[in-house]
Amino acid sequence: MDNTLQKKRTFSYAKYGYLFSLPFFLAFLIFNLYPTLYTILLGFTDSKGLGNITFHILKDDPWKNFRSILKAPTFALSIRNTFTLWMMNFIPQITLAMLLTAWFTSRRNQIRGQGFFKVVFYMPNIITAASVAVLFNSLFGYPKGPVNDLLVSMGLRSEAFYFMNFAKPTRWIVAFIQFWMWYGYTMIILVSGVLGINPEIFEAAEIDGASDRQIFFRITLPNLRTILTYxxxxxxxxxLSMYDIPKMLNNGNPNNSTLTSTMFIFNQAFAGSYMYAKGAAASMILFLIIAFFSGIIFFLMRDRK
Amino acid sequence: MTLEKRNGNVLVKTLIYIVCIFLAVLSLFPFVVMAINATRSTYQIQQHAVSLIPSTHLMDNFKVYTGKSFDPMRGFLNSLIVAIGATALTVYFSTLTAYALVAYRWKLREPFFAFILAVMMIPGIVTSIGMYQFMYRIHLTNNLLSLILPAIYAPGAVFFFRQFMLASLPLELLDSARIDGSKEFYTFNHIAMPIMKPAMATQGIFTFVYTWNNLFMPSILLTKDNMKTMPIMVAMLKGDIYKREHGAIYLGLTLTVLPLFIVYFSLSKYIIAGVALGGVKG
Incomplete structure (x- = not known):
């Protein structure tokens, strides 16, 4: 009797589960799945020309666009740039974030003003990236700009330096902006991860006489594995989909040294001769690269139990 | 020994504070230079690009800034419409979807949740070209709806609301509402939603800021000048029309980020708490 009642209840309400998730699912079909399939399809066509929505499927040579993208030196360059820029910002970013996390969660050094520091460190993250990039373009302006002004007046340089005319400085500026916008975010995530670890483990380690360093490397880090993967x-x-900063700072210049893959795709499909087909092929290749590396990270960081 | 250790700690602590204060200055300094230069004339900026003393040329810069061929108020308004519309849709429909996942038992519930986790990882760039062509076909390019409607689909927000609901929505409450004769949709709107208010506020802030700052999709979908949003207009500050008008450029930048500063510093407590929730995900 009880059992049938339970069944009946479950049965009669289950439909609301489907009903209430229907808008989300429909929006997924319309605004995500359909455009994705459409992009894949376009990769195998000759679609191009602003506002032209007619196209033909390349029956004789379906992989033509993919081949031509893979052969294009600019695409290879953009992939290399994107990785370089990501590494140049991510390594310092995660290092600083971990250091700050170790400091802020240390039980021996009670750091005051953490709330204030978190608010200020995270702040650049919510400011429009486009505005930040244009601001840095002005800050590093030549011949007159705040950074050059400071360098010259402090005697570090005898004359102003044209940062945006050289590949290495421009790359470092892009990487610095990314680093500066994101280390606060990463730190907050890591701190909240540490606070989620059972405090008894730390107490036990302290009683056993473990040093701060030992506690961080032997207890904190292994327990942060999932969050670090995330x-x-x-x-x-x-x-790898970096766009706003390099685009607005110096439009990928000088000499395409800060041209990222997303900018490459944009330039193929939404500028020049509007080669939607080639852009579509390039975005599929980029997607495969991202999926491949995400897979590797998940594999390397998996729980080895 | 104890004394030595204490001294060591003092030294370490001093070092930590010095680094933290340096980083705080690093976060704020570019914006301070920007805000002060917005009040200085182009001539003053060219003499000394860094100054900590505001000047009196704010209105002159404003005249130069607004006297050009484009209309920053239009961009501000467009951004506001898109951000409010997208935020409302994301928050409402993501809460509804999370409710479906938490409040009801249905056969496809677990697969559906696994599906949400999977699609969360797909970057937007992958769909952009298909999205453009699709919007073009249904005549929604140069229409702000093309940026608002897709906000119904926000897997990250669904995930966020689900976590919050599992912890703070008592299912007995829904049962007693049913006994009182409340219809399911009414129960969601009038009993579940009020409990979800803090989570909706947090997610709302993030969606708003994300949409407000977005550059890539708007620059594909909006090509007419009177449709452009704020981040696209920022590009114009770099263009030829403001060449050498440094004061106006800094003022323009200040005006684009001012709303974000106001939102951030008045709600920073919730924002930081919201970011920290991301760390609990793992």
Missing amino acids: TLVTSLIGG
């Missing part, structure tokens, strides 16, 4: 993957996906 941070690494989200940063990789975000980093």
Whole structure:
């Protein structure tokens, strides 16, 4: 009797589960699945020309666009740039974030003003990236700009330096902006991860006489594994679709040294001769690269139990 | 020994504070230079690009800034419409979807949740070209709806609300509402939603800021000048029309980020708490 009642209840309400998730699912079909399949399809066509929506499927040579993208030196360059820029920002970023996390969660050094520091460190993250990039373009302006002004007046340089005319400085500026916008975010995530670890483990370690360093490397880090994976993957996906900063800082220049893959795709499909087909092929290749590296990270960081 | 250790700690602590204060200055300094230069004339900026003393040329810069061929108020308004519309849709429909996942037992519930986790990882760039062509076909390019409607689909927000609901929505409450004769949709709107308010506020802030700052999709979908959003307009500050008008450029930048500073510093407590929740995900 009880059992049938239970069954009946479950049965009669289950439909609301489907009903209430229907809008989300429909929006997924319309605004995600359909555009994705459409992009895949376009990769095998000759679609191009602003506002032209007619196209033909390349029946004789379906992989033509993919081949031509893979052969294009600019595409290879953009992939290399994207990785370089991501590494140049991610390594210092995760290092500083971990250091700050170790400091802020240390039980021996009670750091005051953590709330204030968190608010200020995270702040650049919510400011429009486009505005930040244009601001840094002005800050590093030549011949007159705040950074050059400071360098010259402090006697570090005898004359102003044209940062945006040289590949290495421009890359470092892009990487610095990314680092500066994201280390606060990463730190907050890591701190909250540490606070989620059972405090008894730390107490036991302290009683056993473990040093701060030992506690950090032997207890904190291993317990942060899942969160580190999450941070690494989200940063990789975000980093490999990097667009706003290099685009607005110096439009990928000088000499395409800060041209990222997303900018490459944009330039193929939404500028010049509007080669949607080639852009679509390039975005599929980029997607495979991202999926491949995310897979590797998940594999390396998996729980080895 | 104890004394030595204490001294050591003092030294370490001093070092930590010095680094933290340096980083705080590093976070704020670019924006301070920006805000102060917005009040200085182009001539003053060219003499000394860094100054900590505001000047009196704010209005002159404003005249130069607004006297050009584009209309920053239009961009501000467009951004506001998109951000409010997208935030409302994301928050409402993601809460509803999370409710479906938490409040009801249905056969496909677990697969559906696994599906949400999977699609969360797909970057937006992958769909952009298909999205553009699709929007073009249904005549939604240069229409702000093309940026608002897709906000119904927000897997990250669904995930966030589900976590919050599992912890703070008592299912007995829904049962007693049913006994009182409340219809399911009414129960969601009038009993579940009020409990979800703190989570909705947090997610709302993030969606708003994300949408407000977005550059890539708007620059694909909006090509007419009167449709452009704020981040696309920022590009114009770098263009030829403001060449050498340094004061106006800094003022323009200040105006684009001012709303974000106001939102951030008045809600920073919730924002930091919201970010920290991301760390609990793992």
